[in-house]
Amino acid sequence: MNERGRAAGMKGFVMMWQRVFRQWFVLMLVLVCVTSCELERNGMSTALPEVKCEAGEWRNDSGNCQPAGLPLDMKCSPGELLLDDGRCQPAGLPLDMKCQPGELELADGRCQPAGVPPEMCGEGFEPDGKMGCNAILPAEACPFGLMAVPGETECREVAPCGEGKWGDIPVDETTQFVDGAYAGNDSDGTKERPWKTIQEGIDAADPGAVVAVAEGTYYENLLIKDRSVQLWGVCPKKVTVTGTGNAASIIIDNSDSAQVNNVAITGQSTGIDIRETDDVVIRGVWIHDTHREGLHVPPKLPKPASIQLSRSLIEKVHGTGLLTFGALTTATEIAVRDVQPTQFDARGINVIDSMKSMLRGGLTLRRSLIERFPGIGVHIQGSDASVESSVVRDCQRGGILADVNINTKERAALTMSQAVLAHNSYFGIRVSNSYAAIDTTMVLGTRLNHLQRATGVVLEYQNGRSDANIAASVIDGSEKAGMEVAGSTAELKGTIIRNTRLPYPSVHSIGMAIYEVVHGKKVERSQVNMRGSIFEDNEYTGVQLTASSLVLDETIISNQQGYGLYMMAGTKMGSTIADTHVQASLFENNGGMGSM
Numbered sequence: 001m002n003e004r005g006r007a008a009g010m011k012g013f014v015m016m017w018q019r020v021f022r023q024w025f026v027l028m029l030v031l032v033c034v035t036s037c038e039l040e041r042n043g044m045s046t047a048l049p050e051v052k053c054e055a056g057e058w059r060n061d062s063g064n065c066q067p068a069g070l071p072l073d074m075k076c077s078p079g080e081l082l083l084d085d086g087r088c089q090p091a092g093l094p095l096d097m098k099c100q101p102g103e104l105e106l107a108d109g110r111c112q113p114a115g116v117p118p119e120m121c122g123e124g125f126e127p128d129g130k131m132g133c134n135a136i137l138p139a140e141a142c143p144f145g146l147m148a149v150p151g152e153t154e155c156r157e158v159a160p161c162g163e164g165k166w167g168d169i170p171v172d173e174t175t176q177f178v179d180g181a182y183a184g185n186d187s188d189g190t191k192e193r194p195w196k197t198i199q200e201g202i203d204a205a206d207p208g209a210v211v212a213v214a215e216g217t218y219y220e221n222l223l224i225k226d227r228s229v230q231l232w233g234v235c236p237k238k239v240t241v242t243g244t245g246n247a248a249s250i251i252i253d254n255s256d257s258a259q260v261n262n263v264a265i266t267g268q269s270t271g272i273d274i275r276e277t278d279d280v281v282i283r284g285v286w287i288h289d290t291h292r293e294g295l296h297v298p299p300k301l302p303k304p305a306s307i308q309l310s311r312s313l314i315e316k317v318h319g320t321g322l323l324t325f326g327a328l329t330t331a332t333e334i335a336v337r338d339v340q341p342t343q344f345d346a347r348g349i350n351v352i353d354s355m356k357s358m359l360r361g362g363l364t365l366r367r368s369l370i371e372r373f374p375g376i377g378v379h380i381q382g383s384d385a386s387v388e389s390s391v392v393r394d395c396q397r398g399g400i401l402a403d404v405n406i407n408t409k410e411r412a413a414l415t416m417s418q419a420v421l422a423h424n425s426y427f428g429i430r431v432s433n434s435y436a437a438i439d440t441t442m443v444l445g446t447r448l449n450h451l452q453r454a455t456g457v458v459l460e461y462q463n464g465r466s467d468a469n470i471a472a473s474v475i476d477g478s479e480k481a482g483m484e485v486a487g488s489t490a491e492l493k494g495t496i497i498r499n500t501r502l503p504y505p506s507v508h509s510i511g512m513a514i515y516e517v518v519h520g521k522k523v524e525r526s527q528v529n530m531r532g533s534i535f536e537d538n539e540y541t542g543v544q545l546t547a548s549s550l551v552l553d554e555t556i557i558s559n560q561q562g563y564g565l566y567m568m569a570g571t572k573m574g575s576t577i578a579d580t581h582v583q584a585s586l587f588e589n590n591g592g593m594g595s596m
Contacts, residue, residue: 094584101586102556104472104494104532114494114534115474120440122389122418124150124367131496132442132474135391135420137369145237145286147313147335149369150391158313159262159284161235165214166191169232169262174209176201180216198222198231198241205229213239213263221245221267225253233263236286236313243267249290252277260285270296271317274327278306285312293317294336297324299354304328304362316340320347326354328362335369345375348395353382353410360410365390376401377424380434382410389418397449399424403432404462411464416441425449428456428475431488433464439471446478448503454479456497461487461517461524470495479503481510482538485548487517487524494532501539509539511560515546516570523547523576530555541566542590545578552582557590564590 053065060066070078076088083089093101099111106112115131125133135150142148142155162168165179177194178201187195195201198218201211210230215238222241224231231250233239241263243249249267252258252274259281265271271287271294274280287294294314297305305327314321314336321336322329329351336348348370351361361383368390370377377395378387382405392399399421402412412434420442421428428443429436436459443456456475459466466488475482475497482497483490497511512535517524526548533555535542540562543550547570557564564587567578 093586097554097584099532099554101554101584102532102534103554112472112494112532114472114532115496116440116442116472120418120472122150122367122440124152124389125418125420130474132476133418133420133440135422137391141372142335144315145288145313147369149333149335149367150389151367158236158264158286159311161238165234166212167234167262169210169212169234171210171212174206176205176209176211177214178211178218179214180218181214202227202229202231208257215239217242219244221247222250223253224251224255224258226255228255228257230259230261231263232259232261235262236264236284240264240266243269243271243290245269248273248296251275252280255280257281259283264288266290270294271314272296273298274305274307276300276305278303280305280307282307282309283311287312287314287321288316290317293319293323294321294339295323297327297329299325299356299359300327304354304357304359306330308332309334314339318342318346319344320350322349323352324350324361324363325352326357326359326361327351330364330366331368332366333368334365335371337369337371337373339373339375341374345397346373347375347379348373348377348392350379351381351383351385353405353408355408358408360384364388369393371395373397377421379403380412380414381405382408382412384413386415387419388416391420391422393420393422393424395424397425398427398430399443399446400428401430401432402434402436403430404434404464411435414438420444421446423447426451426453426455427458428478430458430460431466431468432460433462434466436466436468436470438468438473441473443473443475444477446480448479452480455481455484456500457483459483459485459488459490461519463519465489465524469493474498477501480508481513482535483512485512485514485526485528487515487519487526489527490529492528492530492533495530496534496536498534498536498538509541510544511535511538511542511557513544513546514548514550515544516548516576523570525549525576529553534558535560535564544568545580546570547576547578550578550580552580552585554583555585556588558586558588559590561591 057065076082079091080088099105103111118127121133128134146155176189179194213233217240221243248270250272254276256278262284264286266289270292271290274297294317307329310332318340319342339346351363353360363385365387370392373395375397377392378400380402402414414436416438418440422444425447426449428446446454448454456478471493473495477499482500500509514526529551531553535557542557542560542564545567569577
């Protein structure tokens with residue numbers, strides 16, 4: 001048989017067995033159907049026997065009877081969570097949570113309530129009974145020529161006058177004496193034959209010698225150059241230096257360790273201009289009614305100038321009370337107020353890094369009062385500042401601004417502790433592309449400006465992110481928002497944000513607003529971490545989160561008239577959703593929803 005024949009035979013064989021299998025399958029199917037029908041006619045069933053449950057029981061998926069109610073094998077009761085270690089934790093706060101929400105666990109294990117602890121109120125401040133501090137100051141504003149700093153309850157003279165013609169001036173055998181009322185023509189700088197002008201005394205003084213000035217008004221533009229003399233007036237109430245023309249009333253040039261003490265300074269230009277000089281001491285000085293800055297320090301090469309300014313009053317000058325470039329200034333127990341505006345605004349203190357020397361400026365402000373400006377109270381640009389136990393209040397364009405110098409690209413660094421910022425318009429503290437570390441500080445009653453903006457603390461993106469750490473502080477009574485974080489990063493510990501409300505009914509007052517910033521094609525999300533903090537009694541929303549990230553730990557959000565926590569995706573091109581991680585926190589008594 002050939003190959004074709006064998007293939008045909010095999011195909012026939014396969015087809016035969018396929019027919020046999022089909023016939024067998026149909027026969028088996030018919031038998032099953034017949035058998036099933038016969039059993040049903042005889043009252044029999046092919047199904048498994050059904051378990052009969054007693055009344056009050058129900059048959060579960062496994063076919064067993066279970067009494068009505070909770071599962072028999074349920075380890076934890078409803079409202080409890082089975083932990084990894086097998087314990088059942090009731091709904092709410094963790095069983096092993098040592099401190100309550102709104103408290104911060106310290107390194108020594110103690111639980112510290114949010115806010116400023118009473119023992120942490122700074123020198124010149126007292127506890128307010130609400131986990132905050134009040135500055136101790138006179139009830140009324142000090143009149144012209146008098147001053148007070150935190151801790152003083154009465155206005156006082158800038159410096160005491162002492163007894164006699166020379167008061168408390170530290171005179172010795174090298175002292176040069178000046179008395180504009182001396183009638184003789186034989187001046188030699190002695191007590192008996194004093195110089196008639198201050199400049200004569202300066203020119204005659206040896207290095208380090210005292211130039212003692214008796215009562216009088218001296219119409220001079222003083223130059224202390226290449227000599228470290230100590231200029232002493234009997235007191236600012238009795239001794240005034242009045243400059244004329246466009247030159248500063250007093251210029252200190254290349255005179256390290258020079259001093260100006262206990263005089264009043266006024267004039268048609270700057271009060272004191274410090275050039276190319278280190279370790280200058282300005283003490284007990286009253287600078288007022290100048291047509292330019294009260295005290296000015298231009299850039300110095302190759303190292304920064306350093307100034308010690310203390311127990312002094314700067315008022316009613318024009319432009320800026322204290323303006324420095326690349327200088328290191330320590331200001332202790334000073335008052336700066338009522339600066340008059342120029343075309344460049346009016347500011348209390350302005351510290352700027354130097355483009356000329358590429359040196360950062362520095363300011364240490366201690367136990368001082370900065371108040372009542374059409375502009376900003378303290379402005380730090382590309383420099384470092386430390387503000388301690390001080391008050392900045394009643395400034396129309398903001399309390400303290402720390403920002404990048406757009407010319408040098410240097411970021412500012414601000415450190416604040418035991419301070420009070422009160423009743424400033426627009427913002428209490430604003431950080432723009434810079435860094436801030438703030439603790440034990442009060443930001444109170446930030447008011448609406450002409451643009452209807454009022455935020456206690458602002459962190460903003462300005463060609464770069466801002467970063468801030470805020471601890472044990474209080475932001476109270478802002479009229480629009482307690483805090484804003486825009487395309488920046490913030491960490492809050494043990495801080496209270498409360499009583500945010502507009503002066504009229506509104507749904508726009510927010511305890512904290514956190515949102516993204518679209519910069520070109522890039523979206524800058526904000527990142528905020530909060531721990532042991534409190535949001536309470538804010539007019540509408542406690543925390544509003546837009547296209548940013550929030551970690552909320554051991555924090556209380558309570559008594560908002562609207563939402564406790566409101567989250568939403570961004571509406572700008574490229575925006576993303578909001579994401580939140582909440583643990584061991586408490587939402588209660590909010591008027592709308594606890595979280596949305």
